[in-house]
Amino acid sequence: xxxxxxxxxxxxxxxxxxxxxxxxxxxxxxxxxxxxxxxxxxxxxxxxxxxxxxxxxxxxxxxxxxxxxxxxxxxxxxxxxxxxxxxxxxxxxxxxxxxxxxxxxxxxxxxxxxxxxxxxxxxxxxxxxxxxxxxxxxxxxxxxxxxxxxxxxxxxxxxxxxxxxxxxxxxxxxxxxxxxxxxxxxxxxxxxxxxxxxxxxxxxxxxxxxxxxxxxxxxxxxxxxxxxxxxxxxxxxxxxxxxxxxxxxxxxxxxxxxxxxxxxxxxxxxxxxxxxxxxxxxxxxxxxxxxxxxxxxxxxxxxxxxxxxxxxxxxxxxxxxxxxxxxxxxxxxxxxxxxxxxxxxxxxxxxxxxxxxxxxxxxxxxxxxxxxxxxxxxxxxxxxxxxxxxxxxxxxxxxxxxxxxxxxxxxxxxxxxxxxxxxxxxxxxxxxxxxxxxxxxxxxxxxxxxxxxxxxxxxxxxxxxxxxxxxxxxxxxxxxxxxxxxxxxxxxxxxxxxxxxxxxxxxxxxxxxxxxxxxxxxxxxxxxxxxxxxxxxxxxxxxxxxxxxxxxxxxxxxxxxxxxxxxxxxxxxxxxxxxxxxxxxxxxxxxxxxxxxxxxxxxxxxxxxxxxxxxxxxxxxxxxxxxxxxxxxxxxxxxxxxxxxxxxxxxxxxxxxxxxxxxxxxxxxxxxxxxxxxxxxxxxxxxxxxxxxxxxxxxxxxxxxxxxxxxxxxxxxxxxxxxxxxxxxxxxxxxxxxxxxxxxxxxxxxxxxxxxxxxxxxxxxxxxxxxxxxxxxxxxxxxxxxxxxxxxxxxxxxxxxx
Numbered sequence: 001x002x003x004x005x006x007x008x009x010x011x012x013x014x015x016x017x018x019x020x021x022x023x024x025x026x027x028x029x030x031x032x033x034x035x036x037x038x039x040x041x042x043x044x045x046x047x048x049x050x051x052x053x054x055x056x057x058x059x060x061x062x063x064x065x066x067x068x069x070x071x072x073x074x075x076x077x078x079x080x081x082x083x084x085x086x087x088x089x090x091x092x093x094x095x096x097x098x099x100x101x102x103x104x105x106x107x108x109x110x111x112x113x114x115x116x117x118x119x120x121x122x123x124x125x126x127x128x129x130x131x132x133x134x135x136x137x138x139x140x141x142x143x144x145x146x147x148x149x150x151x152x153x154x155x156x157x158x159x160x161x162x163x164x165x166x167x168x169x170x171x172x173x174x175x176x177x178x179x180x181x182x183x184x185x186x187x188x189x190x191x192x193x194x195x196x197x198x199x200x201x202x203x204x205x206x207x208x209x210x211x212x213x214x215x216x217x218x219x220x221x222x223x224x225x226x227x228x229x230x231x232x233x234x235x236x237x238x239x240x241x242x243x244x245x246x247x248x249x250x251x252x253x254x255x256x257x258x259x260x261x262x263x264x265x266x267x268x269x270x271x272x273x274x275x276x277x278x279x280x281x282x283x284x285x286x287x288x289x290x291x292x293x294x295x296x297x298x299x300x301x302x303x304x305x306x307x308x309x310x311x312x313x314x315x316x317x318x319x320x321x322x323x324x325x326x327x328x329x330x331x332x333x334x335x336x337x338x339x340x341x342x343x344x345x346x347x348x349x350x351x352x353x354x355x356x357x358x359x360x361x362x363x364x365x366x367x368x369x370x371x372x373x374x375x376x377x378x379x380x381x382x383x384x385x386x387x388x389x390x391x392x393x394x395x396x397x398x399x400x401x402x403x404x405x406x407x408x409x410x411x412x413x414x415x416x417x418x419x420x421x422x423x424x425x426x427x428x429x430x431x432x433x434x435x436x437x438x439x440x441x442x443x444x445x446x447x448x449x450x451x452x453x454x455x456x457x458x459x460x461x462x463x464x465x466x467x468x469x470x471x472x473x474x475x476x477x478x479x480x481x482x483x484x485x486x487x488x489x490x491x492x493x494x495x496x497x498x499x500x501x502x503x504x505x506x507x508x509x510x511x512x513x514x515x516x517x518x519x520x521x522x523x524x525x526x527x528x529x530x531x532x533x534x535x536x537x538x539x540x541x542x543x544x545x546x547x548x549x550x551x552x553x554x555x556x557x558x559x560x561x562x563x564x565x566x567x568x569x570x571x572x573x574x575x576x577x578x579x580x581x582x583x584x585x586x587x588x589x590x591x592x593x594x595x596x597x598x599x600x601x602x603x604x605x606x607x608x609x610x611x612x613x614x615x616x617x618x619x620x621x622x623x624x625x626x627x628x629x630x631x632x633x634x635x636x637x638x639x640x641x642x643x644x645x646x647x648x649x650x651x652x653x654x655x656x657x658x659x660x661x662x663x664x665x666x667x668x669x670x671x672x673x674x675x676x677x678x679x680x681x682x683x684x685x686x687x688x689x690x691x692x693x694x695x696x697x698x699x700x701x702x703x704x705x706x707x708x709x710x711x712x713x714x715x716x717x718x719x720x721x722x723x724x725x726x727x728x729x730x731x732x733x734x735x736x737x738x739x740x741x742x743x744x745x746x747x748x749x750x751x752x753x754x755x756x757x758x759x760x761x762x763x764x765x766x767x768x769x770x771x772x773x774x775x776x777x778x779x780x781x782x783x784x785x786x787x788x789x790x791x792x793x794x795x796x797x798x799x800x801x802x
Contacts, residue, residue, distance in 0.1 A: 002136075003145040008090065014210045015301075016089055016176035017203045020160065021045050023225050023234070024082035024203055029159070030122035032075045036066035037169070039077055042162075045225075045234070048096045048171035062097055066169035074107075074165040078122050079173070081158055083204050084113055085180035088132055088152040088160070092145055094172040099140040103168035108133035108148070108175075113158035120159075129161055156180060179206050181269050184359045188272070188334065188366050193375055193564050194455040197274050197356035201340065202226075205268030207355075210301065210339075212263045214238040214347075220263045223342070223353045228281040228322075235283060236263065237349035259346030263353075270297065270338040271359040272367075275377050276312055276325045278342075279352040284319040284400035288344035291317055293325070295337035297362055308341060316384045320401045322702060324379035329503055334369050336362045373560040374502060375457065378488055380702045381508040381516070388504070389491035389522050391423035393474055393515030395663040395694070395763035397704055407774030412754045413680065415665050418766075420774030421658035423517035425645070425767070427469040427541035433550065434543060436627075439645040439657065441690050441745060441767060444473070444536040445619035446529040447635040448485050452568035460490060460561040463500050463523045464554045472539035472659060473527060474515035474765045475695040476617075477711070477740025484512040484695050485532025486570050490525035490563055491518065500557060507563045511570045511703060512695025515765060517659065523555075527636070531568035535619050537692045537743050539659065539767055544627065544640065570697045571706065599675050600797040602714060605736035605744070613717045613734075613750045615643035617692060617743035643745035646688045647769040649781065655686070655771045661694070662764040663707075664757045670714070672758070673801045678716060678794040681728045682785045683751045687769040691755070692743035694763040708760040713738035716753035716797060717746075727786060728794070735797045754785075758799065 003012070020026045023045035031039040041048075041064050048063040055061060067075040088110060095102040109129040113120060120126060132152030138144055162173055182198070182205055189195070201207040203224045212220040216239035222229075223236050238261045241247075247254045273295065280287040293312040296303065312325040327333075342353050360367060379385070383392040383403040392403075395417075399408040402419050411418040425439055450456060478484045489508040495501035500523040510516060512534060518524055527536070542551045603609070607622040619639065621628075627640040649655035670676050693713055698706035715736040718728035728751035738744060740762070746752055755764060771779035788794050 001147045003090065003147055005143055005145055008145045012090065013176065014208065017179060017206060017208055018174050019081045019083050019086050019177045019179065020079050020173065020175040021082065025226065026082045027080045028077060029080045030078040032077070033067040034065055035068040036060070037062045037064060039065050041065055042077060042170060042173050043079060044172065048094060050097050052097070062169055062171070064098060064169055064171035066098070066101065067164065067167045069167060071167035074163045075167050076124050076161055076163050079160045079162065081160065081175070083179035084158040085156045086158065086177045087155055088148050088157060088175055088177040090145060090147055090176040091133060092143055092172070092174040092176070093138060093170060094143045095138055095169070096141055096143065096171040098169040098171060101169050102140045103138055103164040103170050105135055105137055105165040107131070107135050107163040107165065109161040110152055110155050110157035111159040111161065112156055124161060130155065135165070179204060179268070181206050182359055184269050184361050186361045186364050188358060188360060192358055193274070193333070194457060195358065197358060199354045200267040200269060200271050200273070200357050200359070201265055201353065201355040202268060207265060207268040209263060209265050213261045217349070223263065223350060224265070225352065228279060229351050232282045232349065235349050235351040237286065238347045241347045260343050261347050262344070263342045264303065264339060265342070266301070266339050267337065267355060269359045270336050270362050271357045272334050273311060273327050273337055273355055273357040275327065275356050275379055277352070277354040277356065278317065278323045278325070278350060280317055280349070281320055281351040283349040283351065284398070286349045287319050288317050288348035288350065290314050290345040292343045294341040294343070295339065297336055297338050303339060306339070314345065316387055318382070318384045318401070318403050320398055321382060321384070322380070323382055323384055325385060326376060326379065326506055329374055329376065329505060332368055333371060333375065334360070334366045336360050336367045373562060375562045375564050376505055376507045378507040378509045378563050378565045380699055381489060381510040381514055385506070386508060386516065388493060389506070389524070390470070390519040391517045393422050393472065393517060393659055393661060393765055394513055394704065395419060395661045409774050411662060412664060413667070415667050416755060417663045418774065419661045421656065422661055423472055423659040425470045425472055425517065425539045425657055425659060426520070428520060429468045429541060429543070429550065434541060436544060436641060437644050439539065439541045440641045441617050441643040441645065442538045442638060442640045443617050443619045443642055444527070444538050445637045446527060446536065447533050448529050448531060449635055450530045452530045452565055454567050456565045458488070458528070458563045458565055460525055460557055460563060462526070462554050463492065463557060464526060464552055465521055465523045466518070466540070466552060467521050468550055469541040470517055470520055472515060472517035474537040474539070474692050475512040476535045476537055476743060477693040477695055479741045483532050484697060485529055485534055486511050486568065486697065487534060488528040488530055488563060488565055489516055492523045494521060494523060499555060502557060502559055502561065505561065509565065509569070509699070511697040511699060513697050513704070513706065513763065515694070530565065531570065534695070535741055537617050537765070538638070539645070542640070569699045569702070571700055600716070600733060600735040600795060602735035602737045602797060602800065605715065605738050605742070610736060610744065613752070614688070614744055614746045617642050617690065617745060643690055644688065645690070645767060646748055648686045648748060649769065649771065653771050653781065655769050657769040660766045660768070662755055662766055663761060664755045664764055665761045666757055666759065670756060670758065670799060672799050675796045675798050677796055678753060679788045680754055680785060681718065681751050681794055682754055682783055683749055684746070684768065684783055685749050686781055688745050688748050690743060690745035690767040692765040693738070693740040694765055707763065711740055711760045711762040712758045713762070713764070714756040714758055714797070714799070715744065716756065718751045720751065726784065730795055733795050759802070
């Protein structure tokens with residue numbers, strides 16, 4: 001039966017899933033003929049476009065499927081549906097742009113797939129085909145909506161065969177149906193929170209959009225698609241809204257209300273919700289400023305009388321990023337929901353929304369049951385979800401992916417992106433309470449506390465805070481032959497009484513490529529390294545007086561608290577073999593490669609040989625360093641005050657101490673076995689500058705992709721020239737090789753070459769004080785750079801073979 005197009009698009013389509021779509025996994029598995037244009041166009045998710053006037057070797061081109069002429073019977077195509085067991089209710093046969101060569105008639109059949117999972121014969125002669133749409137007439141250049149017969153509505157089909165009678169062209173074919181839902185249990189197993197969660201909103205189990213406020217640029221159904229898409233077109237994007245204009249104008253239906261857009265969706269099955277994913281991939285400049293999510297349980301599809309519960313409070317979003325949100329801890333973990341409402345503020349574009357949880361019958365006695373224990377899932381760490389507690393320190397694959405407000409510019413003579421002031425270390429200690437100085441950089445050697453090869457529930461017995469200082473942990477690169485782990489971050493805000501507010505507690509899983517900076521006074525769990533050992537640089541201030549509560553407070557959580565950690569998910573980079581330079585000269589073979597003239601030979605760096613220029617940030621400090629703490633469990637060693645953070649700017653300069661990240665690539669000509677010409681030297685007269693090579697890892701499909709493993713930092717330094725002002729002394733230049741598991745800090749005023757990384761891209765955390773913010777402005781006090789051109793160079797350094 002033919003259905004009016006406007007009625008279908010406005011009312012009916014939202015109740016069904018487009019189960020034939022290639023975007024969901026539908027496939028063309030067989031076809032009688034596609035001589036003129038490909039069969040695979042037929043189930044593309046995008047509307048057909050005109051290709052008028054374009055020709056290929058076989059004739060005119062169309063965005064659709066077209067067969068040869070003069071077929072005596074019919075042409076056919078077989079589509080394997082995205083869902084294996086599906087009832088079909090409507091089909092959309094589209095002949096757009098086919099005019100005079102459209103298929104005159106069509107017919108549709110369904111096939112039930114074998115229950116044993118075997119693949120049937122993809123042929124029209126298969127005896128299992130059942131007619132679901134009798135012979136219908138088609139017209140040129142138009143969409144045709146048909147309601148199928150009861151065989152289709154009551155079927156459990158996994159494939160469809162579309163006949164084109166006798167031949168011709170079709171632009172698109174779309175089948176709308178209801179996937180067979182998964183089993184809905186009456187109760188939850190005792191370990192249900194450790195089991196892998198299901199995307200309850202997946203269209204493959206029947207999740208679908210039922211309403212939205214606006215879809216100016218792309219439809220909300222795209223939010224439910226698998227994957228992260230391919231560009232801005234396959235998400236949901238609204239028109240721009242403006243204060244006091246449009247629907248918010250005086251007299252408008254939303255006058256005076258907060259600007260927002262929304263989507264309402266029905267879950268494929270009712271269930272309990274553990275966490276939510278919101279993805280803004282490919283929306284670098286038009287992502288929403290914030291989002292929130294509500295949920296309800298309602299048998300009424302109109303939702304007129306529904307009571308909505310906020311499951312994710314209004315939270316910031318970032319560009320081109322997957323964001324992960326816990327359900328509000330105040331909601332009983334076994335609360336069952338059937339619908340969600342995704343709100344964005346004020347408008348913009350989102351790529352995907354996924355609702356993870358476990359199916360559960362709403363009549364189950366488990367539903368709404370309270371628990372004495374609060375269990376928080378540990379989710380991937382992102383800058384936006386951690387924003388309440390501090391900052392995330394990491395590099396990004398795209399400059400536009402940096403958190404809002406972070407300035408990014410090209411640095412290091414065009415070979416690095418610098419992400420400015422990702423974190424702002426500071427302290428609020430009263431004057432005179434820091435006899436050993438203010439902010440400093442130390443190092444922590446942490447052995448893995450837990451083997452996370454399987455999901456683990458970790459009980460939290462103590463939380464701590466530092467009432468007068470931020471505290472940054474920055475994982476350093478891998479040691480030779482060692483695989484790095486990750487770490488679990490647990491944080492909570494202080495309540496009115498100063499104690500941890502468990503309604504704000506959150507847990508995150510961080511990779512070796514991510515650092516965190518806890519804000520002043522933020523309650524958190526002590527560093528919990530899992531899945532492998534890690535070395536950290538730590539940036540903080542402290543009195544170092546044993547038992548001083550100004551440095552550290554510890555309390556027990558007011559309620560039993562546990563963290564559910566997934567099986568350790570990261571793919572960590574293993575360090576490649578480190579270079580073993582010869583500190584007292586080169587072999588005769590290497591010497592023959594050196595150019596004439598003086599060429600530096602880099603030597604391994606140590607705290608002692610680097611002492612004239614600064615400090616080494618390492619878990620193996622010199623024997624003279626005694627400010628070291630050992631954890632009672634014997635798994636953690638902390639070396640305090642390895643490098644002071646110093647600044648000599650005038651008070652009115654507006655200089656700010658920050659932690660940036662350089663994503664640095666090797667310079668042209670900086671190759672193993674060759675001499676590299678030194679044409680730049682720089683110094684920072686008013687600030688120390690620490691560089692910390694960071695780890696390399698990723699949580700596949702959940703985080704920033706890892707940069708290639710390996711890499712070293714080539715360090716070139718020189719004292720000031722004794723007689724020429726503002727110039728380094730080329731006769732006393734030195735070169736060192738810094739391995740990826742150590743960092744360094746240049747003293748203020750030390751001449752050094754801009755960052756030189758070997759072999760591969762590296763992320764280097766940089767702790768420094770500057771006036772410039774990373775916008776186009778600059779301040780000459782921040783950096784003094786000298787350069788040499790033409791035949792004149794400052795020096796040469798030989799880069800040893802690996």
